[in-house]
Amino acid sequence: MTESDIITAIREELARMAPEIAFETLDPAADLREQADLDSMDFLNLLTALHQRLGVEIPDADAQALETITGAVAYLARKAAKSPET
Amino acid sequence: MISFRMPSLGADMEAGTLVEWLAKPGDKVKRGDIVAVVETQKGAIEIEVFDTGVLDRLLVEPGAKVPVGVPLALIRAEGEAPSLAAPAPIGGTAVAAAPAQGPAPTPIKPPAPAPFLPAEPHVRISPAARRVAAERGVDLARVTGTGPGGAIQLADVETAASPARPAGFDFTQMRAAIAAAMARSKREIPHYYLSDAVDLQPAADWLARTNAERPPERRLLMGALFAKATALAARAYPEFNGHFAEGAFRPSAAIHLGVAIAIRGGGLVAPAVHDAADLSLDDLMAAMRDLIGRVRGGRFRSSEIADPTLTVSSLGDRGVEALFGVIYPPQVAIVGFGKAVVRPWAVDGTLAARMIVTITLAADHRVSDGHRGALFLADIGRRLQQPEAL
Numbered sequence: 001m002t003e004s005d006i007i008t009a010i011r012e013e014l015a016r017m018a019p020e021i022a023f024e025t026l027d028p029a030a031d032l033r034e035q036a037d038l039d040s041m042d043f044l045n046l047l048t049a050l051h052q053r054l055g056v057e058i059p060d061a062d063a064q065a066l067e068t069i070t071g072a073v074a075y076l077a078r079k080a081a082k083s084p085e086t
Numbered sequence: 087m088i089s090f091r092m093p094s095l096g097a098d099m100e101a102g103t104l105v106e107w108l109a110k111p112g113d114k115v116k117r118g119d120i121v122a123v124v125e126t127q128k129g130a131i132e133i134e135v136f137d138t139g140v141l142d143r144l145l146v147e148p149g150a151k152v153p154v155g156v157p158l159a160l161i162r163a164e165g166e167a168p169s170l171a172a173p174a175p176i177g178g179t180a181v182a183a184a185p186a187q188g189p190a191p192t193p194i195k196p197p198a199p200a201p202f203l204p205a206e207p208h209v210r211i212s213p214a215a216r217r218v219a220a221e222r223g224v225d226l227a228r229v230t231g232t233g234p235g236g237a238i239q240l241a242d243v244e245t246a247a248s249p250a251r252p253a254g255f256d257f258t259q260m261r262a263a264i265a266a267a268m269a270r271s272k273r274e275i276p277h278y279y280l281s282d283a284v285d286l287q288p289a290a291d292w293l294a295r296t297n298a299e300r301p302p303e304r305r306l307l308m309g310a311l312f313a314k315a316t317a318l319a320a321r322a323y324p325e326f327n328g329h330f331a332e333g334a335f336r337p338s339a340a341i342h343l344g345v346a347i348a349i350r351g352g353g354l355v356a357p358a359v360h361d362a363a364d365l366s367l368d369d370l371m372a373a374m375r376d377l378i379g380r381v382r383g384g385r386f387r388s389s390e391i392a393d394p395t396l397t398v399s400s401l402g403d404r405g406v407e408a409l410f411g412v413i414y415p416p417q418v419a420i421v422g423f424g425k426a427v428v429r430p431w432a433v434d435g436t437l438a439a440r441m442i443v444t445i446t447l448a449a450d451h452r453v454s455d456g457h458r459g460a461l462f463l464a465d466i467g468r469r470l471q472q473p474e475a476l
Contacts, residue, residue, distance in 0.1 A: 003164070017382070018350060020350065020351065029423075033404065034404070037350070039348070039402045039404070040307050040309065040402040040403050041307060041309070041374075041375065041402075044245050044302060044305060044307060045379075047302040048301075048303045051301060051302045051303075052303070056300075058296065058302060060294065060297040060298055060300070060302075060305060063299060063300040076407070
């Protein structure tokens with residue numbers, strides 16, 4: 001799984017819940033939830049979708065690491081590299 | 087023969103537009119089955135039947151706007167003879183048409199025949215989808231169908247017509263519906279307001295422990311704890327759960343908890359989680375998740391919109407510390423939860439940094455007084471101190 005795969009996954013899952021957001025205009029270093037107006041249910045659904053789609057474990061305690069796009073890509077890439085391919 | 091009528095989906099609703107039939111003559115139906123979609127000011131709402139039997143005949147065609155109480159279809163009891171010749175066997179892809187023969191009343195028709203748009207001949211298109219496509223100038227050849235066999239349904243057309251907005255919502259109508267309900271509330275209901283800051287640390291710690299080992303799809307949100315605590319407290323304080331209508335308060339035995347859900351792009355709805363006090367936290371969370379998902383997708387059911395008995399509104403973890411709600415008539419109370427914040431707080435005589443949430447109550451002074459309101463609000467806060475008991 002490449003970083004580009006991860007970005008594609010985030011973009012597509014975000015488009016499902018916030019179709020009016022232009023992904024390219026988001027600041028990857030800023031809080032995604034503030035920028036995309038995601039509430040706690042939206043954010044949990046985003047984590048659920050990324051977990052199921054990418055097969056990466058995202059413990060609740062790590063959820064904060066995914067609050068920016070940059071943070072999410074780094075976290076998911078690191079976790080994917082650690083877990084064996086199935 | 088039982089008449090299935092246009093339901094009233096709120097005190098402000100006078101009529102609705104039948105968008106789509108989801109059942110056809112000859113189908114067996116039972117109480118709670120979704121048989122039609124009706125467009126109201128609140129958006130597209132899935133309509134459930136209250137009777138069990140066989141759908142005998144459709145009396146209204148998609149596109150027609152009919153007043154509340156007008157029969158939409160006839161349902162015959164099991165064993166009862168059909169009103170006309172038995173419906174012809176329905177093939178796999180055939181769509182049943184209203185019977186044309188016999189003394190049947192003429193089906194109510196849409197105001198004007200919808201013009202047909204050119205489309206791929208082999209693609210099935212629902213009548214409602216065709217009509218809306220014509221109204222909004224959507225090229226059906228460019229619409230991807232998500233129905234059975236790739237059939238183009240109304241939602242597909244609406245998605246194509248307004249990609250930036252969720253399907254099923256007319257934002258102008260929704261704003262008008264909110265305006266009507268809230269103006270009526272402030273005109274008729276003498277609100278009183280109470281507020282209480284509550285230590286949320288025990289609930290936050292319990293939630294973190296509970297969620298630690300769970301995959302995201304099984305995690306709980308604090309909003310589910312808020313809803314459960316409120317529903318349980320409402321059982322102990324029945325004067326906050328029910329409807330005020332025709333000059334009298336009718337408490338409700340069932341606790342159908344309205345959950346205020348913001349719609350992207352503006353507006354909100356507060357459909358009910360049924361029997362919220364009887365659900366486990368996991369089931370309540372699943373119900374809220376399902377409800378919010380369907381509302382955001384523009385689909386919810388008639389009973390969910392019509393029968394909340396008490397509403398909760400929660401700001402979640404963004405926003406501000408307190409919100410004071412406006413009661414949704416004919417309900418008599420709304421409980422608000424602000425954003426939880428970390429504050430210095432005395433615990434057993436020692437100052438500590440604790441997570442604090444401000445809970446508010448807006449209640450109808452025709453039905454209850456501040457004294458009982460305070461006890462009700464305090465009961466919600468007390469229940470949050472023992473999250474494992476929720």
